[in-house]
Amino acid sequence: MTWDKELGEFQQRKAFALKLGGADKVARQHNEGRLTVRERIERLLDPGSFREIGTIAGKAEYDAKGDLVELVPSNYVCGRGLIEGRPVVIGGDDFTVRGGSADATIKEKHIFSERMANQLRLPLVRLVEGSGGGGSVKTIETTGRANVPGVSGWEWVVRNMATVPRVALGLGSVAGLGAAHLSASHYSIMVKDTSAMFVAGPPVVARLGEPVTKQELGGWEIQTRAGAVDDAAASEEEAFAMARRFLSYLPASIYDLPPRGPRTDPADRRDEKLATAIPRGTRKTYRMRPIIELLVDQGSFMEMGRYYGRSIITGLARIDGWPVALMASDPMIYGGAWTADACQKIIRFVDLAQTFHLPVVHLTDCPGFLIGKQAEQEGTIRQGVRAMSAIWQSTIPWCAIIVRNVFGVAGAAHQNGSRLSYRYAWPSARWGSLPLEGGIEAAYRAEIDAAPDPKAKLEEIETRLEKLRSPYRSAETFWIEEMIDPRETRPLLCEFVNLAAPLREAGPVSFGMRP
Numbered sequence: 001m002t003w004d005k006e007l008g009e010f011q012q013r014k015a016f017a018l019k020l021g022g023a024d025k026v027a028r029q030h031n032e033g034r035l036t037v038r039e040r041i042e043r044l045l046d047p048g049s050f051r052e053i054g055t056i057a058g059k060a061e062y063d064a065k066g067d068l069v070e071l072v073p074s075n076y077v078c079g080r081g082l083i084e085g086r087p088v089v090i091g092g093d094d095f096t097v098r099g100g101s102a103d104a105t106i107k108e109k110h111i112f113s114e115r116m117a118n119q120l121r122l123p124l125v126r127l128v129e130g131s132g133g134g135g136s137v138k139t140i141e142t143t144g145r146a147n148v149p150g151v152s153g154w155e156w157v158v159r160n161m162a163t164v165p166r167v168a169l170g171l172g173s174v175a176g177l178g179a180a181h182l183s184a185s186h187y188s189i190m191v192k193d194t195s196a197m198f199v200a201g202p203p204v205v206a207r208l209g210e211p212v213t214k215q216e217l218g219g220w221e222i223q224t225r226a227g228a229v230d231d232a233a234a235s236e237e238e239a240f241a242m243a244r245r246f247l248s249y250l251p252a253s254i255y256d257l258p259p260r261g262p263r264t265d266p267a268d269r270r271d272e273k274l275a276t277a278i279p280r281g282t283r284k285t286y287r288m289r290p291i292i293e294l295l296v297d298q299g300s301f302m303e304m305g306r307y308y309g310r311s312i313i314t315g316l317a318r319i320d321g322w323p324v325a326l327m328a329s330d331p332m333i334y335g336g337a338w339t340a341d342a343c344q345k346i347i348r349f350v351d352l353a354q355t356f357h358l359p360v361v362h363l364t365d366c367p368g369f370l371i372g373k374q375a376e377q378e379g380t381i382r383q384g385v386r387a388m389s390a391i392w393q394s395t396i397p398w399c400a401i402i403v404r405n406v407f408g409v410a411g412a413a414h415q416n417g418s419r420l421s422y423r424y425a426w427p428s429a430r431w432g433s434l435p436l437e438g439g440i441e442a443a444y445r446a447e448i449d450a451a452p453d454p455k456a457k458l459e460e461i462e463t464r465l466e467k468l469r470s471p472y473r474s475a476e477t478f479w480i481e482e483m484i485d486p487r488e489t490r491p492l493l494c495e496f497v498n499l500a501a502p503l504r505e506a507g508p509v510s511f512g513m514r515p
Contacts, residue, residue, distance in 0.1 A: 009068065013056040016071035021096030029096055033194050034172055035236055037077050037092040040127050044240040045081035045090065052079040053116070054109050072097060074106040075130070078113040080122070083244050086252065089117040092127030095172055099130045111153035118156055121253035123165040125243060128182045129172035151177065157184050162355065162512025164253045167243050170195045170229065171236060173214060184515035186352055187246045187304065188229045189239045190220040195232075197223050227308035227341060245302055249316040249323040250356050257357055257504050258323040265297040267320045267494035274486035278404055278428040285331045288313060288363065291403070292328055295319075295363075295490050301326065309345030311336055311370075319361070319490075322497040325353035328363035331404070337370040338410040343383035347390045355513045359397040359500040361493060362415065368408035388413040393510070397500035398422070401489060402429040402480070422496050424484045429471045440465065 020026055020036055029036055035043070041050055058073035075098060078091035091113040117124035140146050160166050161184065168185035170178075174197040182188050182197055190197065198205075198218035205212060216222075220232035233239035251258050271294045279286055292301050296317040303315035311333040317326045327349060329336035338346075353360050369375065369384050391413050399422040400415040411431065415421040441448065444461050451457035474480045484492065 010056070012068065013071055017056050017058065017073040020073065020094055021075075021098075025096035034095070034129075036096060037094040037127060037129075040092055040171065040236065040240075041077065041079075041081070041090055043237065044125065044127075044243065045083060045088075046085065049082035050079055050090070051081065052077065053112065054078065054106075057106050057109060074109055075101075076105050076109045078109055080116070083123075083125075083247055086123075086247070087120075088123045088125055088247070089113055089120070090125045090127070093129045093178065095129040101131050107152050111156060114153055114156035114160055117164050117166075118160050121164060121255055123167065123247055123250070123252060124160060125247075126166070126168045126181055126185070128168055128170050128174050128178045130174070131176040131178045151180075157181070158512070158514070161186070161515055162254070162508070165247055165250045165356065167246060169239050169243060170197050171239070172196075173201065175199065175201050183228050186250075186355075186513075187243070188231070189242055190223060190229050190232045191236055191239055192220050192232050192234055195220060197229060221307075224305075224307040227305065227345065230305045242302075246304075246316070249302070249318075249358075251506070254355060254357070254508055255506050257506050260321045260501075261297075261300075261318050261323070263297075263321040265320075268491050270487040270490065272487065274489060277486065278426065282404075282430070285335070287332065288328050288330050288365070288403075291363065292317070292326065295361075295493060296324075296326065297321065304349070305345055309339065309342035311339055312342040312345055314345060314349040316358070317361075319497045320494040322501060323358055324361050324497060325349065325358040326361045326363075329365040329403070329405075331365050334370050335367050336365045336405065337367050338380070338384055338387070339370045339375065340378035340380045340383040343380070343387035346387040347383075350387075350390045350394055351513045354394045354396055354509050357396065357504045357506065359497060359504070360394070360399070361496075362398065362400045364400055364402050364406055364411075364414040365404040366407070366411050366414065367405045369410045384410055384413075391416050392418050395419070395509070397496070397503055399493065399496045399500075400424075401493075402426065402431070404428050404430060406431045408433060422492075423480070424482050424489070424492060425471055425475075425480050426486045426489075427471065427483065428486075429480070429483075430469065431471070431474070432469060 020038065026036055054074065056071065058071050060068060061070040063069050075094040076091060077094060081088060081090055091110065113124065166185045168182045168188045170182045170188065170190040172195060174182050174195070176199065179197050179199060196214035196218045202212050202214055202217055205217060223229040224232055231242060233242055249258060274291065274294055277286060277291050296319055300318040301315055302317065303313065305314055311330050313328040313330050315326055317324055327346065350360070369380050388409065394416055398416055402414065402425040405411065406414050415423055440458065440461055448454045448457050471480060471483060475483050
């Protein structure tokens with residue numbers, strides 16, 4: 001009286017599942033420079049930690065006696081595992097079975113992984129290749145009908161965006177619903193040269209009279225610059241490392257707080273380079289990223305979305321071990337002015353920080369919104385007031401360092417003006433309703449025209465106003481709370497994060513983050 005027969009059948013079914021789409025399809029995957037879904041899961045997770053759910057789900061073939069002949073597994077593999085000792089839910093598309101299309105999947109597995117992440121309050125990592133559960137033209141023939149479009153279980157995606165970290169990796173050609181899953185994440189990655197993402201692929205687009213290759217249509221350069229995907233990696237292994245690093249800054253869910261990392265960088269560190277980091281000439285640019293590296297824990301800054309909304313730098317970092325959301329102006333791009341796409345980038349980033357209880361550090365050098373015909377055509381002011389409102393809606397601790405410019409409405413959004421924020425200004429700081437350079441000749445036109453030497457008069461007025469707009473004049477009236485030596489910035493930021501740590505509150509926020 002044993003169960004050897006049944007256990008034998010289980011092992012047989014499991015062996016079929018582990019074959020994926022067959023040796024020839026696996027070889028093709030490898031020949032094209034891509035790993036299989038099971039190889040990806042094993043390399044992303046801590047060794048030996050994967051616990052699969054639905055291993056033998058698929059489409060079976062039986063002989064006349066009802067005995068199993070063949071089993072083609074569902075092309076979605078999912079389960080639980082560990083990343084750096086922390087539990088996660090993981091699910092990946094198997095491109096070796098029908099190219100990841102809908103007629104070879106079991107949609108309940110996709111939904112189950114989303115529900116599992118939500119209800120166990122665990123991060124979800126999705127490895128996307130193919131249509132990710134989307135449709136295929138052949139589905140019409142295999143089902144004998146055309147389906148009315150619908151996305152079963154999308155409500156769990158929406159819930160998870162407001163509840164758990166959702167990371168998506170595009171590891172091949174990604175279309176339709178797969179593209180939606182790649183974009184519907186807190187952090188998304190493509191692999192250079194081997195990944196492509198689009199709503200519909202080149203054969204469909206060619207019918208519109210636009211013959212293009214996959215890379216021309218939706219390669220990593222296209223999608224990262226459009227803001228549809230956050231980052232690109234040189235290889236799948238690098239993409240796995242980036243996903244692991246991103247998760248290290250975040251809590252398992254909104255019901256936890258971001259964990260403190262190791263404290264290996266002195267909190268009282270002062271770097272002399274900061275004293276000369278900002279050039280005296282207001283028209284001269286400088287590089288913000290080296291300044292960031294001098295302020296945060298060494299080597300801890302992880303930039304997100306570098307190629308989109310480039311006048312704003314966003315990323316995660318640690319300060320005295322505490323994870324923070326860091327936002328900084330990039331004066332190398334439009335002088336740090338807020339463009340329409342930079343504003344959209346800010347909204348998404350502030351929402352990420354708010355959702356997962358990350359204090360914000362904002363290094364500001366913003367001359368205002370970008371001006372000009374193109375800026376108006378892109379609706380910059382609409383996107384700008386949305387970004388400003390996102391900052392005003394946030395309740396997370398906030399520290400602003402005014403590095404140089406804060407002008408106009410965009411300049412005012414360097415902090416949440418409705419709440420107490422830490423705010424410091426460097427001696428290089430300049431502020432006002434608008435820069436003097438753009439308004440002196442208009443405001444003093446009559447006085448300049450009436451002068452015997454208009455050029456000398458203009459210089460006289462500029463000198464007078466420059467003295468009046470000294471940041472110390474503002475500090476006299478407490479319009480700016482504190483002027484600081486730039487070399488004191490890191491110790492003050494370390495003080496900020498330690499004061500902010502007990503103010504963080506786990507739990508849902510007032511609004512859920514949308515993709």
